[in-house]
Amino acid sequence: MNKFEKAQKVLQELKSDGWLIVCSEDSDVNSRYLIGVESHARHYIYVAKDGKHKVLAVEMEAPMIERSLKSKGIDVDVMTYRSLKDLVSSLSSIINKPRIALNFGESILSAESTAYADYIRAGDYFSLKKLAPQTEFISAAPIIDNLRSVKSSEELNDLRNVCKATMEILDTVPNWVKVGMTENEIKAKIEYEYMKLGKPSFGTIVATGAHSADPHHNTSIKKIEQGVLLIDSGLQIEEMCSDITWTFWVGTHPTEDFIRAYHALYESKRVANKYFTDGTPNNMSAKKCREYLSEEGYDHEKLFFHGLGHSLGFEAHDIGGRISWKMPDNYKLKENMVYTNEPGLYWLGKWGIRLEDDIIIGKNECEQVTSVSKEPIQI
Amino acid sequence: MNKFEKAQKVLQELKSDGWLIVCSEDSDVNSRYLIGVESHARHYIYVAKDGKHKVLAVEMEAPMIERSLKSKGIDVDVMTYRSLKDLVSSLSSIINKPRIALNFGESILSAESTAYADYIRAGDYFSLKKLAPQTEFISAAPIIDNLRSVKSSEELNDLRNVCKATMEILDTVPNWVKVGMTENEIKAKIEYEYMKLGKPSFGTIVATGAHSADPHHNTSIKKIEQGVLLIDSGLQIEEMCSDITWTFWVGTHPTEDFIRAYHALYESKRVANKYFTDGTPNNMSAKKCREYLSEEGYDHEKLFFHGLGHSLGFEAHDIGGRISWKMPDNYKLKENMVYTNEPGLYWLGKWGIRLEDDIIIGKNECEQVTSVSKEPIQI
Numbered sequence: 203m204n205k206f207e208k209a210q211k212v213l214q215e216l217k218s219d220g221w222l223i224v225c226s227e228d229s230d231v232n233s234r235y236l237i238g239v240e241s242h243a244r245h246y247i248y249v250a251k252d253g254k255h256k257v258l259a260v261e262m263e264a265p266m267i268e269r270s271l272k273s274k275g276i277d278v279d280v281m282t283y284r285s286l287k288d289l290v291s292s293l294s295s296i297i298n299k300p301r302i303a304l305n306f307g308e309s310i311l312s313a314e315s316t317a318y319a320d321y322i323r324a325g326d327y328f329s330l331k332k333l334a335p336q337t338e339f340i341s342a343a344p345i346i347d348n349l350r351s352v353k354s355s356e357e358l359n360d361l362r363n364v365c366k367a368t369m370e371i372l373d374t375v376p377n378w379v380k381v382g383m384t385e386n387e388i389k390a391k392i393e394y395e396y397m398k399l400g401k402p403s404f405g406t407i408v409a410t411g412a413h414s415a416d417p418h419h420n421t422s423i424k425k426i427e428q429g430v431l432l433i434d435s436g437l438q439i440e441e442m443c444s445d446i447t448w449t450f451w452v453g454t455h456p457t458e459d460f461i462r463a464y465h466a467l468y469e470s471k472r473v474a475n476k477y478f479t480d481g482t483p484n485n486m487s488a489k490k491c492r493e494y495l496s497e498e499g500y501d502h503e504k505l506f507f508h509g510l511g512h513s514l515g516f517e518a519h520d521i522g523g524r525i526s527w528k529m530p531d532n533y534k535l536k537e538n539m540v541y542t543n544e545p546g547l548y549w550l551g552k553w554g555i556r557l558e559d560d561i562i563i564g565k566n567e568c569e570q571v572t573s574v575s576k577e578p579i580q581i
Numbered sequence: 582m583n584k585f586e587k588a589q590k591v592l593q594e595l596k597s598d599g600w601l602i603v604c605s606e607d608s609d610v611n612s613r614y615l616i617g618v619e620s621h622a623r624h625y626i627y628v629a630k631d632g633k634h635k636v637l638a639v640e641m642e643a644p645m646i647e648r649s650l651k652s653k654g655i656d657v658d659v660m661t662y663r664s665l666k667d668l669v670s671s672l673s674s675i676i677n678k679p680r681i682a683l684n685f686g687e688s689i690l691s692a693e694s695t696a697y698a699d700y701i702r703a704g705d706y707f708s709l710k711k712l713a714p715q716t717e718f719i720s721a722a723p724i725i726d727n728l729r730s731v732k733s734s735e736e737l738n739d740l741r742n743v744c745k746a747t748m749e750i751l752d753t754v755p756n757w758v759k760v761g762m763t764e765n766e767i768k769a770k771i772e773y774e775y776m777k778l779g780k781p782s783f784g785t786i787v788a789t790g791a792h793s794a795d796p797h798h799n800t801s802i803k804k805i806e807q808g809v810l811l812i813d814s815g816l817q818i819e820e821m822c823s824d825i826t827w828t829f830w831v832g833t834h835p836t837e838d839f840i841r842a843y844h845a846l847y848e849s850k851r852v853a854n855k856y857f858t859d860g861t862p863n864n865m866s867a868k869k870c871r872e873y874l875s876e877e878g879y880d881h882e883k884l885f886f887h888g889l890g891h892s893l894g895f896e897a898h899d900i901g902g903r904i905s906w907k908m909p910d911n912y913k914l915k916e917n918m919v920y921t922n923e924p925g926l927y928w929l930g931k932w933g934i935r936l937e938d939d940i941i942i943g944k945n946e947c948e949q950v951t952s953v954s955k956e957p958i959q960i
Contacts, residue, residue: 226696227898240784242797242898244696262887265929266795284886285907290690307704311669311712317605317623317704324706325686325699325720333690341704390776397769405619405780416645418621507663508641519606519621528664550644 205236205349206249206276212345213251219299221342223247223321224330230305230321232346235441235516239270244289248296256281258292290333297334303342304330313530318521319343350521351513352538358562360442361514361540364400365560365571368437368444371395375433376581381452382425385410388433389421396437403436403443403518414449415554417508417546428453430460430553431581436518443518445542446572447558452581460555463547464578466498467557470545471574474510478541478561478568484523484533487511491545492527500547511542514560539563543570584615584728585628585655591724592630598678600721602626602700603709609684609700611725614820614895618649623668627675635660637671669712676713682721683709692909697900698722729900730892731917737941739821740893740919743779744939744950747816747823750774754812755960760831761804764789767812768800775816782815782822782897793828794933796887796925807832809839809932810960815897822897824921825951826937831960839934842926843957845877846936849924850953853889857920857940857947863902863912866890870924871906879926890921893939918942922949 203211209221225233226244234240236247243260245267250256255278259267264282271278283289306327307320319342330339353361371392379388385408393402409419414432431452436445451460473494477487488510492502500506513522523533525541535541544558562569582590588600604612605623613619615626622639624646629635634657638646643661650657662668685706686699698721709718732740750771758767764787772781788798793811810831815824830839852873856866867889871881879885892901902912904920914920923937941948 239799240797260887262796262927266798286690286692293690304703306702306707308707310704310708311665311672313665320702320704322703323685323699324683324701324703325689325696327703327706328685328687329689387777390773393776394769394773397772398766401784417641418619419645420618508639548641 204274204276206255206278208349209249209345210251210253212348213249213303216303216340216344218301218303218340219251220296221249221303221345222297222330223305224326229323231517232305232321235350237267237270238274239266241267246293246296253277255279256296258283258289258296294333297330297337299337301338301340303345304339305342305346306339307343308341316341316343319346346521350515352536353515353540353562354538357442357515358538358540360440361444361560361562362571364437364439364442365444365446367399367439368396368435368446369572371437372433372435372446372448375448375450376579379426379431379450379452379581381428384423384425385413385421386423388426392433392435396435400437400439403438403445406433406435408433409554410452411553412551415548415550415552417548417554417556426452430555432554432556434556434558441516443514443516443520444560444572445514445518445558446560446574447544447556448574448579449555449557450581451578454580456578456580460553461578463500463555464557466495466500467545467547467555468574468576470494470498471543471557471559474543474545475561475568475570478535478543478563480535480537480563480565482535483529483531484525484535485527485529485531487543488525488527488529495545495547505547505549506545507548508546511544511561514540514542535563537563537565583653583655585634585657587728588628588724589630589632591727592628592682595682595719595723597680597682597719598630599675600628600682600724601676601709602684603702603705604700608702610896611684611700614729616646616649617653618645620646625672625675632656634658635675637662637668637675673712676709676716678716680717680719682724683718684721684725685718686722687720695720695722698725725900729894731915732894732919732941733917736821736894737917737919739819740823740939740941741950743816743818743821744823744825746778746818747775747814747825748951750816751812751814751825751827754827754829755958758805758810758829758831758960760807763802763804764792764800765802767805771812771814775814779816779818782817782824785812785814787812789831790932791930794927794929794931796927796933796935805831809934811933811935813935813937820895822893822895822899823939823951824893824897824937825939825953826923826935827953827958828934828936829960830957833959835957835959839932840957842879842934843936845874845879846924846926846934847953847955849873849877850922850936850938853922853924854940854947854949857914857922857942859914859916859942859944861914862908862910863904863914864906864908864910866922867904867906867908874924874926884926884928885924886927887925890923890940893919893921914942916942916944
């Protein structure tokens with residue numbers, strides 16, 4: 203079953219006539235996910251319950267979209283527009299139906315949030331309401347969730363491959379990183395290697411010294427110092443992303459507190475692994491990980507101020523509730539979901555460590571697809 | 582005057598209490614533009630008419646944002662949240678005001694569209710309406726337009742520098758591109774060079790042979806053939822982007838029709854330049870460019886199926902009406918706006934050429950900041 207057919211099935215359950223994706227300048231990643239190509243100009247994808255799918259695209263991008271869909275064996279009518287008038291008239295004929303699903307999230311600021319489905323922009327939403335005032339627009343969250351949260355065996359194989367390729371590149375880091383290089387130079391070199399195989403799945407974080415205490419540090423022109431070097435990066439090949447953090451020590455003598463924290467995190471990650479199983483609440487692994495860090499004497503509330511992990515797949519931050527001790531019990535893991543497991547300890551203004559591996563949720567035990575070094579790697 | 586102060590002035594004109602930006606995972610580029618750092622988690626930026634600006638950010642990203650604003654000398658109260666409850670309570674205290682500007686576009690499917698201001702997602706918009714039902718939300722389009730469409734002399738200098746650096750890298754292309762390399766390899770190498778200085782301002786397009794007939798071709802694993810090689814790329818250093826397309830010929834003997842089309846485009850670009858002046862309608866340069874191509878015997882409606890250019894600045898596709906013969910007369914250029922000038926001719930399934938330079942709109946004449954080669958460059 204291809205993605206369009208899978209979406210059609212959910213449309214039947216939702217009693218919805220179709221699923222409309224509105225996208226320009228990559229504003230909705232589900233466009234690329236469905237048509238397999240990045241279209242920049244304003245375009246609309248309509249997955250129809252009755253199988254009469256449509257894409258409405260600007261003239262200059264239509265041939266490229268058409269070829270991509272054809273190569274996947276998906277039967278879609280690619281309509282083109284040359285003017286705003288064309289666009290409005292074609293769009294109007296598509297959306298004047300009783301009930302259409304759109305990519306908007308509901309209850310954004312609550313625990314039941316479907317923010318993962320929130321893509322359509324407010325102005326675009328208003329324009330559709332105006333064009334089809336009789337149409338009932340419902341959230342497409344169940345469709346996106348169904349398509350992307352549990353991975354197929356093909357996707358899992360792609361994950362294993364992309365993770366292997368990523369680690370092979372990270373393995374070379376100690377061979378060429380030197381004191382005095384800038385964070386940016388290291389980022390450039392790693393992403394260059396990624397681009398030969400695919401593309402970076404997000405902007406690589408290279409953080410030296412005190413920068414490592416900012417989990418989302420923006421890689422800078424700062425030169426690499428002796429001490430902590432944190433590298434958080436990922437590779438995307440075709441439709442699957444990796445996301446890995448290794449924390450190195452630059453120089454010959456890691457400090458005692460660095461080694462202790464590294465070992466504690468490594469072990470806390472193993473503890474968490476036991477709870478990455480089908481049917482387990484998302485919060486369980488995070489709670490157990492924090493319990494372990496507490497036992498080791500770390501004030502986790504102060505030093506570990508982010509979630510334990512997030513879903514991984516077509517995007518580095520993919521569909522699915524995140525892994526956090528703050529998640530409600532009703533979020534549960536399912537077999538063949540993919541998550542990161544990335545505990546960290548941060549001393550603001552000083553240094554931080556994060557160790558991140560990628561995990562496939564299993565029936566009784568998880569499969570850890572990547573493997574952070576057990577001992578700190580010295581550069 | 583810093584960006585916050587500039588925005589404050591517009592807020593006074595709009596009689597609005599503040600400007601709220603809602604951003605997560607880089608969903609609104611205006612966040613990065615204002616705070617100077619990329620924050621991934623959900624955050625809110627509030628520029629207040631009375632100068633009491635606020636940022637509401639997740640605990641793990643707050644220190645990084647605080648430091649960035651401090652380094653720019655901007656006085657902002659960075660509030661942090663640890664839980665959804667914190668977030669909702671702080672946000673509620675910020676937005677319960679009579680009138681707040683948000684980044685949504687109006688009249689999206691009309692000639693008066695302010696789609697360039699359309700960032701907030703529909704679900705986010707609904708959540709604000711629910712949290713502050715009495716607040717009147719207005720479009721922030723006038724603020725964004727005021728901040729970003731006409732460039733400062735500092736920004737124009739940055740543009741000249743980034744354009745110079747980009748051309749120096751493109752100049753090396755004939756030295757290392759070889760038949761048999763893949764498009765992806767060329768993209769990786771160019772972006773690696775860009776990353777040493779800044780970052781690619783968008784995903785580089787490398788298109789060999791028939792791929793060059795797709796203006797927005799997605800760079801692929803296809804190997805470089807003899808014949809047309811189109812490279813469309815840009816570099817961003819700090820806050821300014823370049824955007825340049827060079828079309829090369831690989832092999833020793835460019836065909837007659839390639840050379841003729843290349844020369845016609847080069848000349849049509851010079852014709853268009855004359856109309857990149859203050860007060861001239863956006864459509865004028867495009868009309869004159871097309872007239873010239875018609876005189877040269879090219880069916881421009883069939884072969885040149887995109888606009889002549891777009892605004893350039895903090896983003897590769899920046900704020901401001903695009904350059905197209907289809908734009909209404911009331912869109913007029915202003916001194917110190919920055920545009921691309923990029924005519925193209927495409928024979929679908931065969932090959933295409935695009936020549937793209939970057940232009941500063943002048944009082945009486947434009948300044949062409951980059952310079953495509955007058956004669957086709959052979960590789």
